[in-house]
Ligand code: HEC
Ligand code: HEC
Ligand code: HEC
């Protein structure tokens with residue numbers, strides 16, 4: 376009985392530490408609508424990839440660069456604004472933030488001779504439904 380109690384305490388603490396850093400089920404696949412076509416981002420596929428983009432392992436903070444491992448993970452759009460004009464100096468607007476982060480990793484990874492997502496071809500990311 377005592378062993379069981381200790382075991383469940385361990386289990387509990389494990390699930391607590393993991394909870395803050397899990398991708399919510401409704402965010403496993405994120406679709407960004409856009410004029411050029413929708414971009415479908417496979418969130419879980421990306422998290423945990425190894426040896427791509429110059430990092431050993433893709434962590435949450437590889438993309439969520441202000442996230443320090445606890446608390447809520449913020450959307451990029453909380454800080455990166457759509458309007459180029461309204462973007463504070465030194466902070467890329469939302470489109471640039473995405474393009475830099477997404478395409479640059481793909482580009483860099485392919486330059487290393489490895490498989491990655493699209494970089495140059497807009498239409499491979501922005502897919503028209505019709
Ligand atoms: C790696 C995937 C990827 C590639 C390749 C890519 N984009 Fe994007 N693009 C995105 C994402 C993600 C967004 C953010 C969507 C949003 O605005 O919410 C975006 C946003 C945009 C936007 C602003 C939103 C809109 O649709 O009005 C434009 C314009 C755009 N991209 C143009 C391009 C062009 C032109 C190219 C090719 C030179 C390109 N993109 C290549 C992923 C990509
Ligand atoms: C390859 C890049 C990448 C990785 C790795 C990544 N995410 Fe994300 N995540 C995103 C993007 C892009 C969004 C959409 C942000 C937006 O809508 O502005 C997002 C959105 C989220 C959201 C929703 C935020 C909101 O309020 O809408 C949560 C929660 C989240 N991610 C958690 C995680 C966790 C936890 C991990 C690590 C296990 C992780 N992400 C790894 C790119 C990534
Ligand atoms: C809490 C606010 C905040 C959030 C949330 C945030 N950013 Fe940023 N980001 C900044 C600021 C401020 C800068 C400029 C200073 C710097 O480089 O850190 C920046 C810079 C960047 C840059 C250019 C510098 C670099 O690191 O290459 C990219 C790309 C970027 N952000 C992408 C993203 C993406 C993608 C997300 C969501 C997955 C995101 N950011 C979420 C505040 C934020």
Ligand code: HEC
Nearest residue numbers: 415416424427428433476477480481484490491492493500
């Ligand atoms: C740290 C590097 C890295 C970042 C950041 C990154 N990607 Fe990727 N992406 C990859 C790699 C590597 C693959 C190939 C994965 C595989 O197929 O095993 C990939 C694959 C893809 C694919 C093709 C997936 C499929 O359907 O087979 C798309 C689309 C894509 N990424 C979009 C994005 C978008 C949008 C973002 C930014 C929100 C992003 N990626 C950020 C490394 C990255």
